[in-house]
Structures are given as C-alpha cells and as structure tokens.
Amino acid sequence: MNGRLRKLKERLIEGALFLSALLSVFITLGIIAVLLFETYGFFGEVSIIDFLTDTQWTPLFSDKHFGILPLFCGTLLTTAIAILVALPIGLTSAIFLSEYAPSGLRSIAKPFLEMLAAVPTVVYGYFALLFITPLLQRVIPSISGFNALSPGIVMGIMIIPIISSLSEDAMHAVPLGLREGAYALGATKLQAATRVVVPSAFSGIAASFILGISRAVGETMVVAIAAGLQPRLTLNPLVPIETVTAYIVQVSLGDTPAGTLEYRTIFAVGMSLFAVTFILNVLSYWFTKKFREVYE
Amino acid sequence: MRKSALNKWTDRSFFAVGLIATLTGLGVLLILLTDVLTDGSGRLSWQFLTSYPSRRPEEAGILSAWAGTAWIMALTGVIAFPLGIMAGIHLEEYGKKNWFTGLIEINIANLAGVPSIIYGLLGLGLFVRTLALGRSVIAGAATLALLILPIIILSTREALRSIPFSIREASYALGSTKWQTIRYQVLPAAMPGILTGTILAMSRAIGETAPLITIGALTYVAFLPASPVSAEFPFINLNGLSDAFTVLPIQIFNWVSRPQKGFFANAAAGIIVLLTITFLMNAVAIWLRHRYQKKIRW
Numbered sequence: 089m090n091g092r093l094r095k096l097k098e099r100l101i102e103g104a105l106f107l108s109a110l111l112s113v114f115i116t117l118g119i120i121a122v123l124l125f126e127t128y129g130f131f132g133e134v135s136i137i138d139f140l141t142d143t144q145w146t147p148l149f150s151d152k153h154f155g156i157l158p159l160f161c162g163t164l165l166t167t168a169i170a171i172l173v174a175l176p177i178g179l180t181s182a183i184f185l186s187e188y189a190p191s192g193l194r195s196i197a198k199p200f201l202e203m204l205a206a207v208p209t210v211v212y213g214y215f216a217l218l219f220i221t222p223l224l225q226r227v228i229p230s231i232s233g234f235n236a237l238s239p240g241i242v243m244g245i246m247i248i249p250i251i252s253s254l255s256e257d258a259m260h261a262v263p264l265g266l267r268e269g270a271y272a273l274g275a276t277k278l279q280a281a282t283r284v285v286v287p288s289a290f291s292g293i294a295a296s297f298i299l300g301i302s303r304a305v306g307e308t309m310v311v312a313i314a315a316g317l318q319p320r321l322t323l324n325p326l327v328p329i330e331t332v333t334a335y336i337v338q339v340s341l342g343d344t345p346a347g348t349l350e351y352r353t354i355f356a357v358g359m360s361l362f363a364v365t366f367i368l369n370v371l372s373y374w375f376t377k378k379f380r381e382v383y384e
Numbered sequence: 385m386r387k388s389a390l391n392k393w394t395d396r397s398f399f400a401v402g403l404i405a406t407l408t409g410l411g412v413l414l415i416l417l418t419d420v421l422t423d424g425s426g427r428l429s430w431q432f433l434t435s436y437p438s439r440r441p442e443e444a445g446i447l448s449a450w451a452g453t454a455w456i457m458a459l460t461g462v463i464a465f466p467l468g469i470m471a472g473i474h475l476e477e478y479g480k481k482n483w484f485t486g487l488i489e490i491n492i493a494n495l496a497g498v499p500s501i502i503y504g505l506l507g508l509g510l511f512v513r514t515l516a517l518g519r520s521v522i523a524g525a526a527t528l529a530l531l532i533l534p535i536i537i538l539s540t541r542e543a544l545r546s547i548p549f550s551i552r553e554a555s556y557a558l559g560s561t562k563w564q565t566i567r568y569q570v571l572p573a574a575m576p577g578i579l580t581g582t583i584l585a586m587s588r589a590i591g592e593t594a595p596l597i598t599i600g601a602l603t604y605v606a607f608l609p610a611s612p613v614s615a616e617f618p619f620i621n622l623n624g625l626s627d628a629f630t631v632l633p634i635q636i637f638n639w640v641s642r643p644q645k646g647f648f649a650n651a652a653a654g655i656i657v658l659l660t661i662t663f664l665m666n667a668v669a670i671w672l673r674h675r676y677q678k679k680i681r682w
Binding site (some may be wrong): 094097098101102104105106108109110111112113115116118119122123125126176177178180181183184185188189197199200201202203204206207208209210211212213214215217218219245248249252274276277278279299302303305306307308309312313333336337340341346354355358361362365366368369370372373 | 388391392394395398399401402403405406408409410412413415416419420423467468470471473474475478479487488490491492493494495497498499500501502503504505506508509510513530533534537561562563584587588590591592593594597598599600633636637640641648651652655658659662663666670
C-alpha cells in the first residue's frame with residue numbers, strides 16, 4: 089500500500105513537471121494566437137497589399153495610410169548601423185580574448201563585458217539622446233536632435249557583448265590541434281586565428297551575429313527615446329525616423345481603446361516583427377546546433 | 385623574408401587593436417556611468433526617494449516608481465521561479481529523446497530570443513483583455529514572469545546537467561525513488577547555479593520598460609498599490625494586485641521624453657538608483673557562481 093501510494097506521488101509530481109514544461113509551448117501558442125486574432129481583424133479593414141506596398145504610415149492622422157515599409161525601413165537603418173558598430177569590434181575583441189589575451193585578463197574582461205549587457209535599455213536611451221546625439225551634433229552640425237545614427241551606435245555598443253562573448257565561446261571550443269597544425273606550417277598567431285580558428289568556429293560566430301541582429305531588430309527603448317517618432321521612408325541616418333518597435337510604444341502611451349483600428353495596428357505590426365525575429369532565432373539555433381555537433 | 389617580417393609586425397599590432405576593441409565597451413560603460421553620475425547625483429536625496437512625481441522637477445520623486453518595481457519584482461519571482469525550475473527538471477531529468485522534447489527545446493530557445501515588446505503584446509491581449517485583469521500589478525508581473533521563464537528554464541537545465549551522474553546512481557542504490565533523488569540530492573547541489581540564473585533573469589526583468597508600457601502601465605502615478613500588510617486578520621491584503629502601477633524604468637522614460645531640461649536630472653538620478661540595484665544583483669550572481677565553482681569539485 090505504501091509503495092503504491094509512493095508510486096502515485098511520483099506520477100503526480102512527474103505530471104506537474106510535465107505541465108510546467110508544456111507551459112512554454114503554450115506561451116508561444118498564446119503569442120501567435122493573440123497576434124493572429126487582432127491581425128486578422130486588422131486585415132478585415134486594410135488590404136494586405138496596401139500594408140506591404142504603401143510608402144506611408146499615418147494611422148494616427150486623419151488621412152490614414154497603412155504601409156509598413158517606413159517602419160521597417162527605420163528598423164533596417166538602425167539595425168544596420170548597430171551591426172556596423174558591433175560586428176567589427178565584437179569579432180576583434182573575441183579573437184583577442186580567445187587567442188591573444190592572457191587568461192587573467194580574460195577572466196577580468198568577461199564579467200565587465202557582461203555588465204554592458206546588464207544595463208537596462210532605457211539607460212542606453214538616455215545615453216543616446218543626451219550624450220551621443222549632442223556629441224554627434226558637434227561633428228555633423230546638420231544632424232537633427234532625433235536621428236537614426238545615435239541610437240544605432242548605442243545599440244551597437246549594447247550588442248558587442250553578445251557577439252564577442254558567444255563568438256569567443258565558439259573559438260575557444262576549436263581544438264588546440266588545429267592551431268598547432270597552423271603554427272607548424274609557420275603561421276603567425278593572427279594567421280592561425282583568421283585562417284584556421286575563425287573558419288572552424290564559423291557556425292558559432294554566425295549564430296552570435298544573427299542573435300545580435302535579432303536583438304537590434306527587437307530593441308525598443310533606445311529607438312523610442314532617441315530616434316524620434318516620425319515614420320519616414322529614408323536611408324538618411326541624420327533625420328528623425330520611427331522603427332516598428334517604437335511605433336508600438338507610441339500607440340501604447342496614448343489611450344487607445346481596444347477594438348479600434350489604431351489598437352489593431354500594433355498587433356499587425358507586432359506580428360511582422362515576430363515573424364522576422366522568429367526566422368532569425370531559428371537560423372541562429374540551427375547554426376549553434378551545427379557547431380556543437382562538430383566539436384562536442 | 386620581408387614578407388614574414390611584415391606578418392610578424394601585423395601580428396604584434398593586432399594585439400594592440402584587439403586590446404583597444406575589448407576596452408571600447410568598457411570605456412563606453414565608464415563614460416556612461418560618469419555622465420549619469422554628474423547629471424543625477426545632485427538630485428539624489430531622501431526627498432527624491434520619498435516623493436511622488438510632480439509637475440515641478442525639483443519636487444518630483446520616485447516613491448510610486450520604486451514601490452511598483454518592488455511589487456512587480458516580488459510577484460514575478462514568485463510566479464516564474466517555481467515554474468521555471470519545474471520545467472527545467474522535467475526537460476533535463478525526465479524528458480525522453482523524442483520529437484516532442486525536441487520541439488519544446490527549440491521552442492524555449494526561440495522564446496528566449498523573442499523581443500520583449502512582443503511579450504507586452506501577449507500580456508495586453510491575454511492578461512489585460514481576455515482575462516480582464518486590467519492594467520494591474522498582477523497583469524504586469526505575469527507578463528514579466530513569462531518573459532524571464534525561458535532564461536530560468538535554460539539556467540536550471542545547465543545547472544542540473546553539471547551534476548555528475550554518479551550522485552544519482554548512489555542515491556538509487558540506497559533505494560531512493562527518482563523524485564527523492566532529485567529532491568534531496570540533485571536539486572540542492574544544483575541550487576547555486578539555478579539561483580545565479582534566476583538572479584540574472586530578475587535583474588533583466590527589473591530594467592524592462594517596453595512590455596510594461598505596452599500592457600498599459602501608467603507613466604504618472606501619484607498613489608501606491610494597497611499595502612500587502614494589514615492591521616486586521618489575516619494581516620495580508622492582496623488588493624494591491626489589482627491596482628494600477630508604474631515602475632522605475634517607466635518613470636525614467638517619462639522624464640527623459642519631456643521637453644523641459646529640469647526632468648533630465650531626475651531621469652539621471654532615477655538611473656543611478658536603477659543601475660545600483662541592477663549591478664548589485666549581477667554582483668551577487670557572479671559572486672555565487674564564482675564561490676561554488678571553486679568549492680565543488682566532483
């Protein structure tokens with residue numbers, strides 16, 4: 089009897105554990121359901137062709153246009169600037185930490201780089217608006233108070249730890265034998281790093297790179313604070329723009345009643361954002377898996 | 385010969401380039417901290433911590449903001465910590481290698497990368513509207529709990545994975561059931577790792593702004609959620625759960641986006657408070673990790 093009771097208890101606990109694990113699947117389903125439901129309502133009123141091809145986004149004006157291109161253009165612009173900053177610095181720093189730095193320096197530098205990642209994004213927004221933008225205004229007088237360049241640079245700095253830390257892990261996992269082979273052929277450290285280690289760790293580096301892009305695409309507060317809230321189809325980094333994420337914040341700050349078209353726009357826009365980051369995340373996961381299979 | 389000399393020179397100079405690249409991040413962090421400290425330290429005072437927001441910058445404070453943050457963080461932890469650990473245990477200890485576990489795994493990896501503002505939309509559609517919780521403390525905490533759940537699950541799994549299998553076998557040999565083994569052997573040994581991950585997840589939640597703005601947290605709050613302690617039996621009062629709220633990062637955002645310059649100093653002072661809490665949490669997590677890495681050698 090006691091044994092049977094114990095078995096029952098084990099079963100119950102296992103069931104509860106399974107349900108918690110299942111919850112994560114329901115979160116994803118919940119996200120998709122909520123987004124789809126409101127997006128469906130949105131496309132009942134706005135044609136999907138206008139949504140994808142119209143070059144103006146003015147749902148809060150009386151002359152309403154629902155073209156998502158200006159918002160995605162803003163996201164593309166800030167993300168591109170962020171990656172231009174983060175990729176070279178992050179990758180160089182990863183090569184340095186993995187191949188050159190003495191282990192003492194490495195173990196000090198890593199927690200400090202992690203601190204960069206721990207700073208809340210609203211703080212980076214403050215920094216972009218009140219420090220980087222005034223600094224840029226001294227160099228480029230024509231830049232406006234809200235622009236894509238300043239939040240782009242700050243987002244890039246924010247993403248450096250993601251790229252450097254994950255790439256460094258990937259390079260660290262490359263077996264020593266490969267490096268020794270390169271040295272035996274007369275390679276310098278830099279040659280071994282760039283021609284042997286980096287190509288061998290390519291999938292891990294690619295994963296970190298894609299994860300960085302995904303973070304930049306989804307970043308909200310920095311652009312909501314420092315990029316201005318003006319949707320504009322331009323690749324000029326010196327004028328105010330609006331990103332997909334900043335638009336959601338802009339509408340949420342107002343008091344938009346549920347069920348209105350304005351309310352639904354944030355879900356339609358959110359759905360597009362979710363789709364883009366989903367593809368990036370799956371790609372990154374696939375690259376990570378591939379790199380694990382090779383060296384672990 | 386000349387080429388190899390050039391190669392050697394490039395190699396040496398890369399050391400400098402790499403060092404500079406690594407220090408860039410740290411340098412920016414230092415500049416950021418100095419900037420915030422010079423802008424905000426003048427506003428930090430007892431009055432700042434104990435006043436409600438105000439139209440006059442020099443009278444405004446962060447009382448409702450930090451009270452809201454304390455409420456949200458406590459509830460987020462209470463919801464996410466047990467759920468995250470339970471899911472982690474299931475996946476690591478009970479999960480069989482089949483397509484379904486594979487699906488859950490890729491799903492969690494994806495969830496960890498979903499932008500936080502999407503969780504805000506989920507919270508808005510699910511908690512605020514469908515479950516009709518309104519723009520309340522509990523809706524905000526539930527949203528943030530879902531946001532940090534993947535992080536807690538991932539670090540729980542990592543911590544469990546580091547416990548050697550021999551510990552489990554020894555426990556089975558003494559006649560323990562699977563759950564007893566996990567409850568009394570594996571989980572206590574993995575706890576430092578799990579706690580480290582949870583603290584890091586909470587330090588991320590405390591700085592989250594976008595999802596709470598999306599679910600409709602207010603930007604101007606001149607009252608506190610009902611106190612959780614009451615003078616009458618049963619001494620606990622949960623009315624605060626359904627109250628409207630603001631949090632520290634939202635208050636900072638509100639001050640940054642005002643045109644009047646006076647509020648920027650308030651924003652900087654708020655940032656000093658927020659960064660102090662965030663860095664303290666991170667320091668505790670790093671210290672925990674460091675301490676147990678040294679202590680336990682299997």
